[in-house]
Amino acid sequence: MTVDGGTHRRVTRRRVQTRARLLDAAFTVFAAKGFGRVSIEEVCEAAGFSRGAFYSNFATLDELFFALYRERADLIAQQVADALAGDGPDLDVPASVDRVTDVLLLDVDWLLVKTDFLVHAARDPAVAGLLLDHRARLREAVADRLLRARGHTPIPAVLGDVEGAAQAVVAAYDGVTVQLLLDKDVDRARAWLGQLLTALLTDGSARLGQDPGQVG
Numbered sequence: 001m002t003v004d005g006g007t008h009r010r011v012t013r014r015r016v017q018t019r020a021r022l023l024d025a026a027f028t029v030f031a032a033k034g035f036g037r038v039s040i041e042e043v044c045e046a047a048g049f050s051r052g053a054f055y056s057n058f059a060t061l062d063e064l065f066f067a068l069y070r071e072r073a074d075l076i077a078q079q080v081a082d083a084l085a086g087d088g089p090d091l092d093v094p095a096s097v098d099r100v101t102d103v104l105l106l107d108v109d110w111l112l113v114k115t116d117f118l119v120h121a122a123r124d125p126a127v128a129g130l131l132l133d134h135r136a137r138l139r140e141a142v143a144d145r146l147l148r149a150r151g152h153t154p155i156p157a158v159l160g161d162v163e164g165a166a167q168a169v170v171a172a173y174d175g176v177t178v179q180l181l182l183d184k185d186v187d188r189a190r191a192w193l194g195q196l197l198t199a200l201l202t203d204g205s206a207r208l209g210q211d212p213g214q215v216g
Helices: 005-033 040-047 053-054 061-083 093-104 110-121 125-149 161-184 186-201
Strands: none
Touching: 005 053, 005 061, 005 110, 040 053, 040 061, 053 110, 061 110, 061 125, 061 161, 093 186, 110 125, 110 161, 125 161, 161 186
8 A cells, every 4th residue: 555645745744743843842841840850751741742752753852852952053053154144255243243142042941951961961972072063063153254254354363263263252152141041131141242242353342341231
């Protein structure tokens, strides 16, 4: 017995939708409770599916967690690349910083999930590879834009080359997100990150020293 093309497409579409709902539900549950405190049953209940639906898409909870991280990380890396993909060699640093901070600081829930993933990566070299790959792609997006602007928009000498500047951008993001996890003030964190990045990539005179709560 063969399955016609229409039936196959419906099955494939339904499986894609099921996977997407499981990932969305897992994101909510992981953010609320932490990866190590979540069971497959809780993810299934949040998604409205049975364990059978889960196992038709993922072999383990770890696999689901890694798929969730990879999906969100890929989205963020692409958003950062798009935010910096302006035409021409000139780089409007404050405007580019504003666009990047808008996509980097998504929400506290993502940072909670990302922090869980960081803890796992610190103890497992195989997991660390996924995290390092994501961070490398963020740096590459920043470095590529700075490279295209080189000669038109100078990089502060203290940062060295475009790779050094890209590393500084990611490091600034890391530092600000730690504070965000503690005080939950997204607007202030976004403004403070904007100040730090502008100060790193220029002399920062236009924005440095202002109250982060009043910037942007």
